[in-house]
Amino acid sequence: MIERREKPLIRIRGIYATALTALFLDAGFDITQPTPPIVSRFKLTKPLLAPPDATVKDRDDKKGVTIIGNGGPVEAILKVFRERFPDIIVKAYQPELYSSYKGVAEGTCERGTIVNLGITKGILPSHDIKPGQEVVVHVRKPSFLSQPLLAKGLVVNGKYMRLVEGGKNSISRHIHNPRKIRDLLYLLNMLRLEDWGIRIRSSARFASLEELIAEFNELKKQIQSLKRDLSKLPTPSKITPGDALVEVTFPLEAKKALDEMRRKVVPTLPLHHYFKSISNGFEKILNFSELLIEKGLDPEKISESVQEYICQDILNVGERFRIIHEDIGGGRVDINGLLREVKGGYLYIKRDFRPGGLYDGLNIRKEEGDYGTTIVKVGSMLTCHFYYSQKNELKGIYVNVNTPTEIFSRNCVWYQDLKIDVVKNNVEGWVKTIDHDQLATLLNMNIISKEYFELCTSITKEVEEFLKCVDVTESSIVDLFERVEEVQNKIY
Structure with missing residues (x-):
């Protein structure tokens, strides 16, 4: 039997595990399935092994974490994060992963059929459903600010397994013990449900065969009940819950705060x-x-x-350089150039442009022979772009406000764009802030905190004032970086 607990049970994995374990133990959470280093560092004499209510694990690029689990515990985790880290970027994906819906087809697009789920519309990769037709689907890939990807069929979720209508049997890649895998394969061969697949979840490695069989039988009863009552449900409507999925970016200052938490332990x-x-x-x-x-x-x-x-090892002057400009809404733009110089912590990237079109935000034409210099500094919330003509005349400056720049890999830096920018048209002599409404949207959607919104607004005012009052050059822009560094340090 799975013990019922009042405190959320969370599992933590990845490079932030020690710091976050300390944070959540202090916040009254229980930690389950801890790794051996965590057991040792926190002197856990009787570590819990029950299935988690939520899991916190690294983003793929380790610049933050992904939280996945039951809605309530995930919100409780976010509440702790928001109280402790005012600069985090929070992206809540919708709908819940592996939640099921009774939807209705509304038409087609290039990717498949558009299905109305009630709370949103998703894409079912199929063109054999007519508009107005009812269809039972589940969420294969939730989305952030776009349409989720769907699959046909119902899903019921347990702590140890997930039953997927029309799916195949499979075992979590996080189960490594050969003997356990052998037992689970035997179990999958024994537990048959026509037209359904069984996905063994990672917590099953701590469960007995009796517990797994009991959960299978319980989920099987749920399926029978849901199938019986399916026709009574309105269309569209939710049939079964899934896992809430939230991505949290830890900007550099948040990483420093996590360092302090870890330092209290090791x-x-x-x-x-x-x-x-x-x-x-x-x-x-x-x-x-x-x-x-x-x-x-x-x-x-x-x-x-x-x-x-690290800088000497992976920053190579004279070689190709890449800036990963990550869009909070999804996707990224790679800004490419040549690393011209590293001086006093500042990186100077030489860029060339093809003629045609306009420079973003400046309303200045791109002409033959134009080139640019982009200046970044690790830890700064500014990325400054200088645009020059073939005759070396400064045409304009574009200052991007972003999360503090970090080294990502060899000759590559990364940041998340915060939408708001300041531009200076050197030809016509004007300066203005652009896209402040998009920064406000991030606040209104709870993607950023009020404190971070106010910080970005203060930085923008500092940049605008500097560009208006100073004859800006690549040398003098260093003063702006220093001013902004003083402002951004006030977030903690």
Whole structure:
């Protein structure tokens, strides 16, 4: 039997595990299925192994985390995050993953049939359904600000398994024990349900065969009940719940706050989580550095040395350079150029442009021979673009406001765009802020906090004032970076 508990049970995985375990234990949560390092660091003599109500794990690029689980516990986790980290970016995907709906087809598009689910409309990759036809579907891929991807059939979710109408039998890739896999394969061969697939979930590795059989029988009863009452449900309507899915980005200041939490548990290098999120594998350097801290050496000096080493190792002047401009709404733009210079922490990227069209926000034509310089600095919320003519005349400046820039990988940096920008048309002599309404939309959708909205607005005013009052050059723009750095440090 699965024990009923009042406190949310959460499972934590990834590079933020120690810091987040400390955070959520302090907040009154229970941690389940902890890894051996967590058991050791927190002296968990009787670690819980029950299925989690929600799981917190790394984003694929380790720049934040993904939360997946029951709606209530996921909201409780977000509440703790929002109270502790005013600069996080929160993206809640809709509808719930593997939730089921009785929908109605409304037409077709290139990708398939558009199905009205009531709360939103999704895409079913099929063109054999007529408009107005009722169809039972489940959510295969929830979306953020776009249409979710659907599949035919009902889904019922348990703690240890998921039954998918029309699906195939499968076992979670997180189950590694050969003996357990053998037992689960035997079980799948024994538990047959015509036209249904059984997905064994990761928590099944801690369950007995008796517990798994009991849950299968319970889910089977649910299916019978749902099928019996399906015709009574209105169209469109939700049939079964799924997993809430939320993505949270930890900007650089949030990573520093997580460093402090981890430091209360184990020796932790300043910028530990930032270094861990760089995709070039500096694990051994970090482990050695934190051993030196444990021996009594100065953490700040070690961190500065590690940062210098990483920059020397993966920033190569004269080679191709990439800026990952991640759109909060989805997707990204890669800004490519040549790393011209690294000076005082600033990176200068030379860019060339094809003639035709206009520079975004500036209303200035792109002409033959135009080129540009983009200036970034790790930790800064500004990305500054200078646009020049073939005669080296400055045509305009575009200042992008974003989450603090971070090194992503070799000759590559990353940030999330915060929508609001400031531009200066040097030909006509005007300066203006653009897309402030899009920043306000992020606030209204609870993607950013009021504090972060106000910070971005303050930074924008600082930038606009600077561009209006100063004859801006690539040299003088350093003063703006320094001013903004003072403003952005006030968020914590």
